[in-house]
Amino acid sequence: MSGRRIVVTSGKGGVGKTTTTANLGAALARRGARVALVDADIGLRNLDLVLGVEKRIVFDLVEVVEGRCQLRQALIRDKRFEQLWILPASQTREKEAVGEAQMTALIAELAESVDYVLVDSPAGIEHGFRSAVAGATEALVVTTPEVSAVRDADRVIGKLAERRMPVRLIVNRIRPDMIRSGDMMTVEDVCEILSAELAGIVPDDEAVIDGTNRGEPVVLGGATRLAAIYERIARRLEGEVVPFSRLDEPGFFSRLLGAWR
Amino acid sequence: MFKEFLARLFGAEPSGKTAKDRLKLVLLSDHISLAPEVVEALKTDLLEVIGRYVEIDTSHVVVDFEHRDREIALTANVPILSMRDRPLPPPLPPIVPRANGVATAPAFELDEPAAPLAETSPPSAEAAPPAGEAAPVEAPAETCAPSETPAEAPLAGDEPIAAADSPAAGAPAAEPVAEVPVAVTAEPVVPQAVTPAPANGKRSRRRRRKGAPPPASMPKLSDAAKA
């Protein structure tokens, strides 16, 4: 039976699609799944950087689609995890190099060999987004509790609904202290406005910046709070009912505050 | 941050709430602009309802959504030409023929005998609400849809199109509807004593208001059939 094909998208840029793809993929792999991550941001690749495999790229997605290499030649195995592969994007080509039909075929082929294909979509709703979505049968929409991000997420959810694609929501980069003081929308506000099923709530955390700098997904850190959160998202994705953690516990708040200042 | 604290002290709304309120409005506005067909259907239905009470100049109607600071409002500027003596009945629900091709009779009782119907062409006998597949239609008490002919009778002589207009305008998915009014307005039906209508002479005088444009200004049945 072929694996699940999930696109991670958002509309708004910079809300955490790539971070989510990398860490969720790693979390799923940690739980024993075979996972392939696909960077669909042709021309502006970043999944490789976030996972620290940028120096190991030999072939990329466009070359696979153009038949200049085999899929398995382009896939980079991340040996830090049991079974995690990355298919990088091209850095020099344009998004028009890959069409929806080609992407659908590629993702389908990949899904034959793994349990999960996660496709990291580019920002926006242009050609690149459409190709990224074409290959998938489910979507994870990432947003932050900020007006522009939620507005864009709404547009994207509408576009996904047109394709009858099931959508789950990840609310990223929340700041519990700002929520508490009323200066940031709550997760409930966001869910109410977008009316999508919630898959995860992820706090803003400097560890993400650090991880990206070093090419290490935070999940690698083992027993950190973020690692636990991504693990719970992975479990929800697998169908388990996992309650959401209380992110406004005093210990958590002071830790965040300390990190910030 | 201090400023924020002071603002809250004096009752200013926390920005998170402002954000949520603004977002809801802007998304409503976005959704409206993303569904032009729905908006068109809304406008059509709106004009149909208004047109039952007053005669309107459809060529100068402006219906729009206004996004104001704290709300979105539907605004309609509808030039009125004249007041109707009595409201037109609402449109007939569409006929959905059954598998065997025959529509069934309505689920409710008729107030008046169907005798006038029997005298008009056979399709009026089928001027009934959807059968079989569709859910039972609730006809408004004041307008017995199948006895449309008698109810419309006072108007039929002068404004035959008006009757045709209602079902057409009210049903965006118009295929079955087109069949219904044809029978009814095939010829002006001489009113029987079914509705409290005055004698012919008086009626025609009442019907024709001064300055009222001819019925031809209303959307035509033929337009509806094409739609």
Place this chain on the structure above:
Amino acid sequence: MHELASEVPAEAPVAKVRGRSIVVTSGKGGVGKTTTTANVGAALAARGARVVLIDADVGLRNLDIVLGLESRVRYHVLDVLEEKIGIEDALVRDKRTENLYLLAAAQSREKEEVETAKMRALVEALRDRFDYVLIDSPAGIESGFKNAVVGADEAIVVCMPEVSSVRDADRVVGLLPNSMRPQLIVNRLRPGLVRKQKMLSVEDVNAILHLPLLGVLTDDESVIKAANRGEALSLDPASSIGSIYRDIAARIAGDEAAPKASAEPAPAGVFAKLGALFGRKR
């Protein structure tokens, strides 16, 4: 709508200097292009210049909501390009600043529907009536970006001190014509993390990008709050982020009194200032 027409500057007499057209872009999304366009535009207008902001993010418009003008938008760029409406009728005047105008993006259309040649012509036409035409580019390097760039003479590249952002900015600089003389704004810097070497410094960023530095902004909650409210911080005299944007505007305007852009920005926020007062280690 009528009053709007009379407030917009009419066709200029021959000797007038044409306005400048500047695209604000980044490659990476979410780094602050729209916030920068709004704030720099407002600051320039507050200095007396006639400024028009164009939102080139068709389908995902946000410049309107960041300025609190979302309820006033009636028409958009595509309406103008398709000649359904005149420029004057499509321009939305800012609530607070007299000579600041917005030309909104279409929300229910696609970026591919914008014709490049028409976009260029529109920007040219606006340069005749405004001192500054600022174009808010969408993220990415697809057609939306290309159409945002097409009418512009100059460019501002916004970059976060973060590897993906720097890499994307580098790509974008490579795609801009050299004649545009792109300048750099580094946004969402966290000086504390830079000191702990957990974040790239401005020097690190510019060692890769090699661009003249226009300004550096720190990461600040006030930006989120201002967006919640739909207010430009550069119009708030008490805002430290606002003051940085005002300095940036002054530099753009060639104001010699403007302080030079510094790679070490002053810390923003009340607590930071208090901390400095009591000698708290940051």
